[in-house]
Amino acid sequence: MFPGASADPASAEYVVVGAPLDASTTFQPGARFGPRRVRHFAESFDDYDQHTEQRFTDLAVADHGDVGPTDDVAEYLTFLRGTLADHADEGRVPLLVGGEHTVTVAGVRALDPDVFVCLDAHLDLRESYAGNPLSHATVAHHALDVADRAVILGARTGSEAEWERAGADDVTVVPPDEVADWDPDFDGDAYLSVDIDAADPGYAPGTGTMEPFGLDPATMHDAVRAVAPRAVGFDVVEVNDRDDGQAAVLAAKLLRAFVYAHAADCIAGCGAHADG
Secondary structure: OOOOOOOOHHHOOEEEEEEOOOOOOOOOOOHHHHHHHHHHHOOOOOOEEOOOOEEHHHOOEEEEEEOOOOOOHHHHHHHHHHHHHHHHHOOOEEEEEEOOOOHHHHHHHHHOOOEEEEEOOEOOOOOOEOOEOOOHHHHHHHHOOOOOEEEEEOOOEOOHHHHHHHOOOOEEEEOHHHHHHOOOOOOOOEEEEEEHHHEOOOOOOOEOOOOOOOEOHHHHHHHHHHHHHHEEEEEEEOEOOOOOOHHHHHHHHHHHHHHHHHHHHHHHHHOOOOOO
16 A cells, blocks of 8 residues: 555545556566555655645545556556546546556546646657557657647657657647746646656666656656646656665655645645645
8 A cells, every 4th residue: 555545445535556567668677566666665754745734644545556467458558547537537536656658548548638748758759669559658649649738848868750749739848957947837637647767867767768867856846746736647657676766766755746736736726625
């Protein structure tokens, strides 16, 4: 169980769902261990958040457990989509923990956002990678089948075709040195995805495809907190077991930051959690 996610699922307002898919990683595998490591490295966190003056254990977070992958990735994404949609239909905000980035496709399909916002080192706009249309390198491409717009924060690499696709009106790429000043001025609701490789490898080496010149944790934290009030769902993905916990602890902290910021906005805007 994710530490502090002790609410009764029937009455929860947020739900952690593990998705340990590790099918298409192209360099360092191990994303299957992501959900376990993110839960483990969150154990040391204080319950109290000084930014919002809230306690995580007061925010009605439950843990669904892991949705184990099958050999058929398309079938798995369909099942995972159904699980996330069921939670959303019951009024719970899904908090998906990967696993490789491909699991985000299920989250976006389940929640049907207006805007896909992603922190990522890579553009992930390929139609297929190595002949696989359901690769971790195709996530933003699939997201644009659902969302009207994609905003990719921290991207610093991609194929020539991806950069050409990124020049279209429905894609905004914010380079790493501009993310700190980025303003989420989009219309509609968002799905927020955090690929942990958006961070510079010096901060989060435990990921499949490291890319230098990335974001620092404070910038990622600020971006997550800025988007959270507009988001209908969240995920953090691509954590593996190739470091001493740096990637997992950052992922866990960003998940909690999302919940704190989202819940604080509900307190201000709709009175939810008024007793928390």
